[in-house]
Amino acid sequence: MAKHAVEANFDGLVGPTHNYAGLSWGNVASKSNVNAASNPREAALQGLAKMKRLADRGYVQGVLPPHERPHMRTLRALGFTGTDAQVLGQAAKTSPAILAAASSASAMWTANAATVSPSADTKDHRVHFTPANLSAKFHRSIEHTVTGRTLKAIFADDSYFAHHPALPSVSHFGDEGAANHTRLCAGYGEPGVELFVYGQIAFNERAPAPKKYPARQTLEASQAIARLHGLSDGHVVFAQQNPAAIDAGVFHNDVIAVGNGHTLFYHDMAFLEEDRVLADVRARLTGTELQAVRVSSDQVPIADAVASYLFNSQLLNALDGMLLAVPGECREVASVSRYLDDLVRSGGPIQSVEVFDVKQSMRNGGGPACLRLRVVLSDEELAAMHRGVILTDALYERLTTWVEAHYRDQLSQDDLADPMLLDEVRKALDELTGILGLGSIYDFQR
Structure with a gap:
């Protein structure tokens, strides 16, 4: 008998070193804003406001903390020595790109934090977590240790939760977490279908692959996670992302497709074998029919989908049908704005935007x-x-006050070498772990 279950959203709190270093080749937006001044305080408050709106609508909303940045352990491992101030100074003078990477606040994007399989799908009926190794990008590859500590602190009871280490940090097992994974089901507490989307087959050099930008997720990584999580063939579909979409700037599947419940919202360029993917999902989905909402290139060109992040929206189950929570940029791109108006009028599963x-x-x-x-x-x-x-309302107020007390209004690349910034970050995070009750998850606390 299926248990009652909910889909909880755990948002990453934007970190105090939020900046535009343009570190992600293949991410068009990241590159287009390189070296612009950022506003960490505004970024964190925007993220908190999104969380609060969803919590107020009745969704279970959690908070995941930022990581310590600049990450001094990484800088020291790369040969920078001396006091913290000396390490920062050396890195800024001789290797500013490395300092920028070690200072990235990219852990805020928690869709990349891990892959999670619900207990209804797993062999041992526990919730399984595997932190993503994010091996395709150096600045993200250093995240999984603290991510794993954080998830273990939150989901500590091993009678309900199982934690796995990140996969080997090599390109053959490149894993980008839930950004390339979605789950479809009749009900959250019922067995579902976990859709793993990969960009390339690492051990088959002749297999289709993008030519311009790297494919970050491999089939081998997705298969390994399915094994670790104890998923049977009846709960899994593996699908290759269209290489042409990756070369158009779709670096993760969640930039071109999103699913929830029995609804899959996707662009016609999302999958290399679209018909086969849909057939496989339908064959495994029990208790309901798949509602596939397909957006054609005629309706929304791929460039407009990337510019607006239409598919990097949250698809949320609501009482009157699915709610699509979109970024404001979707109303600034004409084709996307028109499409959204038509979508709501169409009478399909997505009822509101x-x-x-x-x-x-x-x-x-x-x-x-x-x-x-x-x-x-x-x-x-x-x-x-x-x-x-x-x-909660109380936690939201406390976190808002915390951000306003500790975050800078403006941050440039030159600021990353400021020892005062590191002191500010550590003081803020030490206070935050107390607010959230997470214990000592950071290196500087140990």
Whole structure:
């Protein structure tokens, strides 16, 4: 008998070093805003406002903390020595690109934090977590250790939750987390279909692959996670992302497709074998019929989908049908805005559209869906997790006050070498772990 369950959203809180370093080759938005001045305070408040709006609508909304940046352990591992101030000074003078990478606030995009399989799908009926190794990008490859600590602190009861280490950090097992994974189901507490989307087959050099931008997720990584999570063939579909879409700037599948419940919202360039993917999902989906909402290139050209992040929206289950939470940029691109109006009038599964301002994140290449990790939890699992990270009115007010006290209004690349910034970050994060009740998850606390 299926248990009652909910889909909780755990959003990444934007970190104090949020900046535009343009570190992500293949992410068009990230590159187009390189070296512009950022506003960390505004970015964090925008993210909190999005969380609050969804919490107010009745969704279970959690908060994941930023990581310590600049990451001093990484800089020291790369040969910079001396005091913290000396390490920062050396890196800024001789290797500013490395300092920028070690200072990135990219952990805010928690769609890349991990892959999560609900207990209804797994062999041992526990919720399984695997932090993403993010091996395609150096600045992100250093995240999984603290991500794993954080998830273990929140989901600590091993009778309900199982944690796996990140996959080997090599290109053959490149894993980008839930940005390339979605789950379709009749009900959250019922067995579902986990759709893993990959960009290339690492051990087959003749297989289709993009030519301009790198494919970050491999089939081998997706298959390994399915094995680790104890997923049967009846719960899994593996689909290759269209290489042409990757070369058009679709660096993760969640930039061109999003699913929830029995609804899959996708662009016609999303999958290399579209008909086969849909047939495989339909064959495995029980208790309901797949509602495939297909957007054609005639309706929304791929360039407009990338510019607006139409598909990097949150697809949320609402009482009157699906709600699509889109970034404000969707109303600034004419083809996308027209499409959204037509979508609501069409009478399909997506009944409403709501606009969210996450411009600071968008300028660095991440929309509403990038900022959240979805975790399906039964009532018992929800009760067993650490509740201090669940957003309430009181926690929202406390976090807003915390951001306003600790975050800078403006940050440039030159500021990353400022030892005062590191001190500010550590003081802020030490206070935050107390607010959220997470214990010592950071290197500087250990």
